[in-house]
Amino acid sequence: MTDVAALTREEAAAELDRLAREIAHHDRLYHQQDAPEISDAEYDALKRRNDAIEARFPDLVRPDSPTHKVGAPAAAGFGKVRHAIPMLSLDNAFADEDVHDFVARVRRFLKLGEDGAVEIVAEPKIDGLSFSARYENGRFVQAATRGDGAEGEDITANLRTLKDLPDRLHALFPPEVLEVRGEVYMSRADFLALNERQAERGGKTFANPRNAAAGSLRQLDPKITAQRPLSLFCYAWGEVKGYEAATHWDFLEQLRDWGFPVNPERKLCKGADAVLAFYRDIGERRAQLPYDIDGIVYKLNRVDWQKRLGFVSRAPRWAIAHKFPAEQAMTVLTRITIQVGRTGVLTPVANLEPVTVGGVMVGRATLHNEDEIARLDVRDGDTVIVQRAGDVIPQVVGVVLEKRPADSAPFAFPHTCPTCGSTAVREDGAVAWRCTGGLICPDQAVERLIHFASRNAFDIEGLGDKNIRAFYEEGRIRAPQDIFRLRDKDTGSLTPLRSKEGWGPVSATKLYDAIDARRTVPFERFLFALGIPQVGQATARLVAQHYGDLPTLRAALSAEDVGPDSDAYKDLINVETIGPAVADELIAFFREDHNKQVLDALAADLTIVPFERKDVAGSPIAGKTIVFTGTLERMSRGEAKNRAQDMGAKVAGTVSAKTDLVVAGPGAGSKLKKAEELGVAVMTEDAFFDMIGG
Numbered sequence: 001m002t003d004v005a006a007l008t009r010e011e012a013a014a015e016l017d018r019l020a021r022e023i024a025h026h027d028r029l030y031h032q033q034d035a036p037e038i039s040d041a042e043y044d045a046l047k048r049r050n051d052a053i054e055a056r057f058p059d060l061v062r063p064d065s066p067t068h069k070v071g072a073p074a075a076a077g078f079g080k081v082r083h084a085i086p087m088l089s090l091d092n093a094f095a096d097e098d099v100h101d102f103v104a105r106v107r108r109f110l111k112l113g114e115d116g117a118v119e120i121v122a123e124p125k126i127d128g129l130s131f132s133a134r135y136e137n138g139r140f141v142q143a144a145t146r147g148d149g150a151e152g153e154d155i156t157a158n159l160r161t162l163k164d165l166p167d168r169l170h171a172l173f174p175p176e177v178l179e180v181r182g183e184v185y186m187s188r189a190d191f192l193a194l195n196e197r198q199a200e201r202g203g204k205t206f207a208n209p210r211n212a213a214a215g216s217l218r219q220l221d222p223k224i225t226a227q228r229p230l231s232l233f234c235y236a237w238g239e240v241k242g243y244e245a246a247t248h249w250d251f252l253e254q255l256r257d258w259g260f261p262v263n264p265e266r267k268l269c270k271g272a273d274a275v276l277a278f279y280r281d282i283g284e285r286r287a288q289l290p291y292d293i294d295g296i297v298y299k300l301n302r303v304d305w306q307k308r309l310g311f312v313s314r315a316p317r318w319a320i321a322h323k324f325p326a327e328q329a330m331t332v333l334t335r336i337t338i339q340v341g342r343t344g345v346l347t348p349v350a351n352l353e354p355v356t357v358g359g360v361m362v363g364r365a366t367l368h369n370e371d372e373i374a375r376l377d378v379r380d381g382d383t384v385i386v387q388r389a390g391d392v393i394p395q396v397v398g399v400v401l402e403k404r405p406a407d408s409a410p411f412a413f414p415h416t417c418p419t420c421g422s423t424a425v426r427e428d429g430a431v432a433w434r435c436t437g438g439l440i441c442p443d444q445a446v447e448r449l450i451h452f453a454s455r456n457a458f459d460i461e462g463l464g465d466k467n468i469r470a471f472y473e474e475g476r477i478r479a480p481q482d483i484f485r486l487r488d489k490d491t492g493s494l495t496p497l498r499s500k501e502g503w504g505p506v507s508a509t510k511l512y513d514a515i516d517a518r519r520t521v522p523f524e525r526f527l528f529a530l531g532i533p534q535v536g537q538a539t540a541r542l543v544a545q546h547y548g549d550l551p552t553l554r555a556a557l558s559a560e561d562v563g564p565d566s567d568a569y570k571d572l573i574n575v576e577t578i579g580p581a582v583a584d585e586l587i588a589f590f591r592e593d594h595n596k597q598v599l600d601a602l603a604a605d606l607t608i609v610p611f612e613r614k615d616v617a618g619s620p621i622a623g624k625t626i627v628f629t630g631t632l633e634r635m636s637r638g639e640a641k642n643r644a645q646d647m648g649a650k651v652a653g654t655v656s657a658k659t660d661l662v663v664a665g666p667g668a669g670s671k672l673k674k675a676e677e678l679g680v681a682v683m684t685e686d687a688f689f690d691m692i693g694g
């Protein structure tokens with residue numbers, strides 16, 4: 001990348017344009033979709049580059065410059081709340097020097113001279129979501145997200161469900177108005193437990209605690225928020241009438257006395273060196289804290305001084321966030337190996353000399369794909385930097401070229417499968433090489449078996465990766481149906497499991513019993529366990545719901561003539577969220593002869609329970625196919641869909657002769673017309689909710 005100092009005007013303008021668009025894109029992913037594509041460190045690097053270019057060419061600063069924007073605009077679905085006093089953002093410091101500069105700036109601004117230390121409160125910067133909660137005469141009346149700092153979303157009903165937030169101030173004479181600001185977050189332990197529960201239920205799982213907190217807070221139904229383990233810390237105020245604090249420290253103590261959670265890891269420091277010592281102390285204990293933090297916030301303690309300093313472009317001059325670097329470590333990459341996944345994707349893996357990164361021992365890291373290896377030019381024997389961000393798998397972020405062995409050679413990505421020798425292909429536009437060995441590739445077979453027995457699939461206790469690998473090699477289990485015949489086969493075997501090293505009659509019987517316990521399986525779990533490419537838990541559930549049971553599904557998809565124009569195909573892609581790619585995978589799977597044998601064998605040995613529609617007794621829409629179109633005003637489309645499905649209906653995307661009901665909101669167009677042409681019943685959203693009971 002060109003040094004900012006060397007950029008021409010034209011280059012600078014072009015780059016500011018690109019950065020504005022790129023940063024806006026990542027803002028959207030982060031704030032509105034809770035699905036960031038890049039790490040915080042990479043995001044910060046983009047922002048810093050933008051700032052540096054703007055500093056050199058101030059006249060090129062764009063009206064849509066990322067520096068003018070704070071956070072995300074309010075999303076649709078929630079009411080809007082204008083903050084009586086804007087919620088400010090924080091400038092960042094990355095190096096010690098930035099912190100010394102911050103303190104020096106404060107001193108200069110206040111004309112403090114050389115002597116006397118400045119009091120600064122240091123507190124961990126929680127990686128959560130900022131909110132503002134308003135209390136009138138001691139009672140909680142309203143809460144909002146930060147939004148763009150000026151206007152946020154009304155989350156009163158959701159925040160009310162958080163047990164940590166007092167409904168009433170613990171005070172005899174509460175202030176007339178108090179807006180408390182803080183951060184809602186999810187502890188790491190709660191996050192892991194939630195993801196486990198979500199996965200079991202086939203719900204959405206989250207990439208990290210922050211996304212889980214955001215997803216939980218942004219529920220249109222507060223009953224869902226109430227079931228999520230959210231916590232909070234308070235650290236600032238907005239509008240206040242009838243109370244005044246002399247210092248930030250006093251304010252935090254008062255908040256605590258009023259009943260608000262305040263982070264106990266805070267410290268009143270004198271001067272830059274003291275805050276830096278706190279930064280190091282917390283940095284060392286970061287992995288042991290129960291929640292994620294991404295830095296330390298320093299705030300000038302005296303409120304009268306805060307007022308004098310004021311703010312510039314929405315960030316106070318009296319506070320700064322000192323960011324932690326992403327957790328990184330240096331180690332030697334001994335060898336790049338290739339892992340073959342369940343669907344044949346070849347994933348390169350960096351095998352490392354074990355090293356601790358942020359308190360966690362790391363021995364392997366993903367290299368993603370061929371392009372990533374080329375981008376890093378990473379080779380066997382290289383010394384590399386590995387990074388762990390949040391809960392994501394460790395990654396190799398760079399190579400220390402000075403330490404590269406003299407005889408090293410670029411990595412040649414294999415064009416054949418390292419396990420079965422079949423040709424590998426990289427399709428146009430794809431990043432991954434894929435083994436074409438399919439059913440003959442032992443690695444794919446083993447991965448499919450591991451998936452089959454795993455927790456969200458058949459959930460067979462004692463049949464994890466290690467045993468499956470061994471049983472596969474020994475020929476005990478080669479295909480899913482072998483699992484359920486293991487006990488019978490073993491009884492007459494010359495090499496029974498009970499005489500294998502590490503096993504005995506008790507442990508073998510325990511495994512057989514664990515397998516028997518899973519002979520009855522819900523259809524949607526069964527479908528997920530098959531490991532059909534692109535068919536995850538959510539899709540498996542939708543397919544199970546649509547077809548009801550295995551014989552119906554097999555009959556619909558394995559007929560010879562399921563082409564793109566057939567009714568069976570149209571019926572399939574009409575299941576919401578199933579597109580042509582998923583449909584093709586399903587059809588290919590159910591047509592394949594070997595898969596047919598597996599299915600026949602499993603069907604003979606198992607009880608596959610047809611999809612159970614919940615609460616359908618007396619439901620007016622049980623078994624009906626419904627299409628939602630136009631704008632819904634009472635709930636989001638996703639929520640309406642869930643409600644309808646919970647009451648036993650199928651939700652489809654397009655109107656056909658099979659549709660029973662169209663629920664049309666304002667702006668409904670072609671689907672409404674089609675329904676009228678076909679004589680399908682049409683209802684307004686209100687009528688629909690009246691019918692299903694509000």
Ligand code: D41
Pocket residue numbers: 088089090123124125126127128130183235236237297299316319
């Ligand atoms: O823990 C935090 N995430 C945190 C965020 C904190 N402890 N203090 C903060 N203080 C402020 C000011 C000084 C502007 C009242 C903040 C934030 N702001 C903040 N969070 C997100 C944007 C700004």
